[in-house]
Amino acid sequence: MSSGTGVERTEPGAAQGSAAVDTAHELDLYRRMLLIRRFEEQVYLLYLRGEIPGTLHQSQGQEAVAVGVCDVLQRTDWITSTHRPHGHALAKGVDLRAAMAELFGKATGCCGGKGGSMHLGDPSVGMLPAIAIVGGGNTVVTGLGLAFKLMKTDQVVVCFFGDGASNEGAFHEGLNFAAVQHLPIVFACENNLYGASTPFHQTSLVPDVASRAPAYGVRGEIVDGMDVLAVREAAGRAVAEARTGAGPVLLEFKTYRFAGHSRGDVRGYRSRDEEAEWKERDPIVRLRERLAVSLSEVVLDNTDAQVEAALDDAVEFARQSPLPRAEDALTGAYATVIGKESTP
Amino acid sequence: MSSGTGVERTEPGAAQGSAAVDTAHELDLYRRMLLIRRFEEQVYLLYLRGEIPGTLHQSQGQEAVAVGVCDVLQRTDWITSTHRPHGHALAKGVDLRAAMAELFGKATGCCGGKGGSMHLGDPSVGMLPAIAIVGGGNTVVTGLGLAFKLMKTDQVVVCFFGDGASNEGAFHEGLNFAAVQHLPIVFACENNLYGASTPFHQTSLVPDVASRAPAYGVRGEIVDGMDVLAVREAAGRAVAEARTGAGPVLLEFKTYRFAGHSRGDVRGYRSRDEEAEWKERDPIVRLRERLAVSLSEVVLDNTDAQVEAALDDAVEFARQSPLPRAEDALTGAYATVIGKESTP
């Protein structure tokens, strides 16, 4: 649908014919998804072992969204993320070692150990520290879009958010403001069916978040979030629209988190059947199968090994990295310090 | 349209064939609208003369909405209102003298002089103190609806709000929550084309607030807010739906305020042509003309005289009423006082 007020539905697999992605590129998409998957799996173990403090919100199963969307972005484009940011961070190019070290709470982390799992980010690759307030990014993102518009750059910003966040006032105000200002923003909803334990369908009478796009006069589209090529294609179109001032666009990726909401969630609120069904659609397995048609097992196994090596290196780096200095906690709240920086 | 997700448009005049309202009832609607009109005109003069302190947000032109909606409510039903509540208050049955005295800041006011123009209300007739935070009523109203649902009464609550309020996060959260809980609420938007000085069409890409109803899976309807019978009919249907659990419903009344946004607004942001066009549709003039077909001038003039007398009485009452005691300002914040009520 090309009008500004409709909701479009891209059928699963629709993007597979896309000529834009050659096999090398597909392999790269695979590698990046796998990196996220293995990162999540590893940090979970490290968390259980007590090497990573705090809590974790993980994105196994949702890798295609992060990777497919970020694949169509430039380094100078930006993203905002949520309490579940690991995949977004790695997909946008946050240094693997720095991301891992941040989870360890080390000085070499991308936020110097001040941010942690829920605030991963790095301005140098175009990612704000993730915002762990549900919907928090949906208003702040408008400012990035506004800055790009006012500065007349052709940058675009993608706002990742969850189905749960779509019921926050922030979703409404952010999208409406972006719409009236025609800001270069793609609102990328990862609808993984649940906000924590609560099913989306219990929190909204409309089954699709994208159905809310017409209320703001913007284009909405439902995308198979388990197919990285479909994600990539839809995101590519949306980003192109946003970049040329025809945005914002609201994309809804139907996806699923294979893990619990946060560490320790035993997922009693959903059925094992449902989980199994979605596992069938594992975006990494799907792409590997597709690649296996044109590439040899050796090439794929090699890629897997590269990922493992990179992860091992990152874990080792994080382990060996120094802790932050305790006193560094007391500085950094202000850019221009007047008097004492903080209470002694 | 009868589906739960569409937007219906009632054409101007469509309600005129309604058999539900006889002439006596029509005359009463006329009287009540006129009371509001003359109340607003009078208090403006009293304000200019310094008898009324503070500020005023007035509703000349919008009387059909207040009167038409409240006409289909029971005394035990409730309304919430906004910074522009005079019409709503009188329509719901707040005592005229007590409303006037409240504007004067007198002890006999419906809020004892604590509320003032922006917080008119009286629980005994089913009106919360008006909420002057734009969108403020849109979340609180859900609690009234929820209470009625939980207590299994058949009460309904109407939330009045402006076009401007529809861009607040509160609009989104309130309507969505009411929808998923099937609360007995009618969201009644008075779209008077402006939020303060800002035209609605500059703040939303969709021209009609009712177009946002489908985003919540509720029924939306656009109504001629300058025709009290059309208002009454649409409100009657919506209230009936809400009362039987088929709600909430979002009604959008197209209307116009003849006065400025608040006292002292010279209305430089809108054209005199536009104002004249809407004045042509004055709901009071329209209904008077209609009534003049079946009723004599004498009857109508009598009604006008009744209104004047009631107003004169109310002004006199307010003037003669005692001021609140200064020290009463310091009590009333708590129902159960522990220690001192307030700092001495």
Added chain:
Amino acid sequence: MTVAAAPANGERRLTIAEALREAIAEEMRHDDKVFLIGEDVGVPGGFGGAFGVYLGLTEEFGHDRIIDTPISEKAIAGAAIGAALMGMRPIPDLQYADFLFECMDELVNQAAKMRYMSNGKLSVPMVLRCPVGTANRGAQHGQCPESYFVHVPGLKVVCVSDAYHAKGLLKSAVRDDDPVLFFEHKLLYGSKGREQAGGMDLTAHVPEEEYFFPIGKAVVKREGTSVTIVATHMSLYRSLAAAEELARDGIQCEVIDPLTLLPFDEDTIFASVRKTGRLVIAHEDTLTGGWGAELAARVAEECLYSLQAPIRRVASHDVPLPVAPVMEQTVVPSQARIKAAIQRCCEG
């Protein structure tokens, strides 16, 4: 309502989480106007609220009275306020106190003001439970924002640190006709193993019989003559531990848990300060503009001539919360910092 005396020694010991659950269940049984509403509070197979406090309640009370909501803090607060205005007694839940900022308007401009604006015709009986405190979750999931609400006339603010008072105060709060914000520390729930609170015993005696503890009353947790310490949550336990250490040096600390921050129990605290002549205040909320400032200001006004030394405040440093444990522990008031402040106060 019978108001129980201070907890006697007895066999039944509960965690704060259990005590809160019991209080809610009792109040829901007692009054069918009491209901729960919030995010993930009653989903079948779910968490029973972010900290498991509601586990099992849906089974008894059903989904009509344990209402799961969208993630919509404004709507949750608004629904609670509106229902309270109609005579219900809602217990809304936003998971973490950090998210209170999403419905500040509803709390500050509506809940706190409706009674006054209506000239006393309406009231807003609701209890908003707010889990606070640092637990390695970073800047947006560890704040102790109670002091913001101490500044809101029309609200009441409670801060509980043990199971006995948690239950007694929650029951009083539910029956109170005003909006109460009820702050609980995440590390003190006792539901997630002792190690989180550093090996402390997180249970307390909770009588079988029904009891209430009144809003507006502080308790003296430890008597002493050298210095008064007023502290809440983790800072209370760290103060008690510091007091033990200092007792060996002859410093006898009187440690007070204020329990209600708005209104303060001035009588208990002033009496103690008049006795000891010295005051240390400890809280995990940040220093500047924290409730300790209000208490210090009142004591400086009302008990100035009793003071033998400057009032010392120990609080989280004025920065957002960092996540790395080594930094986080630097920010929040440690036992060592509290001890040092007491020593300094006793020297001054």
Added chain:
Amino acid sequence: MTVAAAPANGERRLTIAEALREAIAEEMRHDDKVFLIGEDVGVPGGFGGAFGVYLGLTEEFGHDRIIDTPISEKAIAGAAIGAALMGMRPIPDLQYADFLFECMDELVNQAAKMRYMSNGKLSVPMVLRCPVGTANRGAQHGQCPESYFVHVPGLKVVCVSDAYHAKGLLKSAVRDDDPVLFFEHKLLYGSKGREQAGGMDLTAHVPEEEYFFPIGKAVVKREGTSVTIVATHMSLYRSLAAAEELARDGIQCEVIDPLTLLPFDEDTIFASVRKTGRLVIAHEDTLTGGWGAELAARVAEECLYSLQAPIRRVASHDVPLPVAPVMEQTVVPSQARIKAAIQRCCEG
């Protein structure tokens, strides 16, 4: 930046509204990253903002830099924060400070924390102008909520009471790299006739030449030796008037306008208190948890041995604002109440 000395006597006198307008215009000319965004700020034929401060600016700077928004406080604050993160210098506008509660999350959890969470890689240079103060508009349009923000590490809080400092501080705030909340009193704008502020002259000398007044510096408005008074906005002028009256009785008040509330200029205030031995604090924000508490607490800690009498605070009583003038005037600190507090402090 040149920092001007205290205002000399000169002929050009401006109201605060004019001074603010001039500051904004100068900063917008100086740096094209500065822009305005908010409700009713630039609508043609409109108000020029709720208090007319922006009148004429759209003509010079156009709609790209004076951006009218929907009534969406979260979006306005979010847009300002996001743009600031990208290097712009937004001046968002929400009309009344009472509406800050609608975007508390954006202010407290995002604006104030982004720099810290990013480990100093980002900053949030923005200035949020907040009109405060009682003017017969009732409970939701007259609050002075500055103290909530004094409690937010990462924000700066400014409070201006005359045109000279308003201009100098606003220019400094726009160039500051941190988020600044800039509180102005509605009755002091001078744009609506003198009678609103009780016949006061609401203009002040504002030099033609560009100048800046630094954030974090208090000014001594009146020198004296008997007692120190720290007051803002209307309370400042009422304090000055009370000081005049008391001078006849031989009480010499030193009256200080703190100007910046976060961070406080402790040096100026402590020096004065050490000289006078007495302190009265006056503000229109409510008493409990108000910024006066923080100041009193600091003085009670740092200057206790200089204090010859209890610190007295005069503030709005702890209730929502009533609208009837006779009640409203009872709630806010009057000249008489301030005078009585000074007298009491000088007796004590």
